[in-house]
Amino acid sequence: MTLVEEFPGVRVRAPGKINVFLEVGARQEDGYHELATAFQAVSLFEDVVASLSDGFSLAVTGSVDTTGVPEDDTNLALRAARLLATEAGYGGGAHIDIRKDVPVAGGMGGGSADAAATLVACDALWGTGLSTRELHSLAARLGADVPFALTGGTAVGTGRGDALNPALARGRFEWVLVPGASGLSTPKVYRELDRMREEHAEHISPVSDTPTVSADVLHALRAGDPRMLAEVLHNDLQAAALRLRPDLGEVLDFGVREGALAGIVSGSGPTLAFLVESRQDGYGLQQRLARAGYEAIHAHGPVHGARIV
Template structure:
């Protein structure tokens, strides 16, 4: 019996991400914002198995609460599979079985990781043979974070976040992450940022015309120095997320008091990311946060992007 006969599907693993830096430009006429971000892929993974089927179907389980994950055609992974089939002329279907580890609606790109995994898995399952560049092009049509989930590692994203340039990151960065069962809507967080900028135009700088990643962030990543990176973590969406969810601010303060070098809202939230110096220190922080009643877990980065497992 061949391996294909034993296991007639393709398993792909794709990572979640943290935005260690995020600068957001002004709202454009189409409602979107240009941005500049430094992504780091971290060791919380989405596992996806693609199997031959007549139609396009999906099942979802996970170590995190998956009750809010759609299993119809609004799911980004199913959209990715359908897009690949349309673009390559494939006339069959697929069943996607996803096991989630990245918090849902948590600002860590779990849905984007699912979509990236679906592209890689279906390409292999169907033998469509797309190049990395062609997969990246399809990924960019699905969402700004999907190309990074394909690439992994550490990268600078510009435009809508889908124009990627790899960034050198030495060593390993240790993170403690705090999930929250009540997700935050990314469009609502961006809308709140626009309101904050309008309401406080006299007190805060205007939105940058051309967002860019701070050179200090790139230097800290190149140096592999968590203390240096802690000094320059930044997220333009953080103030908006905290205005919508003031309870998150208390958790950020707690994490720093309990030993984190720094804490930041991950993407549009509500997941919080705490940078620590060592894995052992991270474990201690995790225990203290759990004793305070929070759902915490450890991760490290950078890690590889979507690949066949």
């Protein structure tokens, strides 16, 4: 039985993401940081089915461990449904069924994909007819990664990551992903980055308030050249994530030794993303990582954003 047969309603699929480049600006007075990032949506998806209900409720299953995923009003998808109902003046509710294939708390935006898919599903279910711009405005209010989960593809994000501009990416990039055995708290990783910058302030250049995405990254994406992209993968959060989880560094070293062009911590981690040259190389690396005892997933990008299926 398929998900849509089991839960009749509107089914929407939204992708997880990798940050192929992430530069983090200085900490602002409100505690947040300006970002400059290049997102790529990859072929790990979240499936959301919204069905009519008098109130709002949520159920979560998946191929990944969903133990830590809340099913109350703290869940971003449920917040998305309530926000849309409020903004559209809709008086009813929805039951949201989520099937997760994106690692939980893995730095790949799975919760944001759930929220984006819920916005699209409930908009269709209720016939609220919001424009793309209006949906993006609501998405930005829910979280920095939610707007990108709506659009998918490849994009540059600035501000807090939610001001998006499409980026041209030719061809198909092959990735092997290694989820962490346990999640990493995004706020904790940012706090660790701030701590490290304070510790080493005398030895590093001042951190910019307005970070930018390297032109070399955009050129590599436009060229569709994985070797060029491997040379410029960058994540300012990686050092902080590795300090909190030193074991991740051992996996990064292993993946590169076993044939990856490069490896990077995805977002705030702990998922690791290895870039390879071809689909065949991806399957080979996946097998070698598995033989060494690591869970490994072969994926590709870019893929589409949230859409009804």
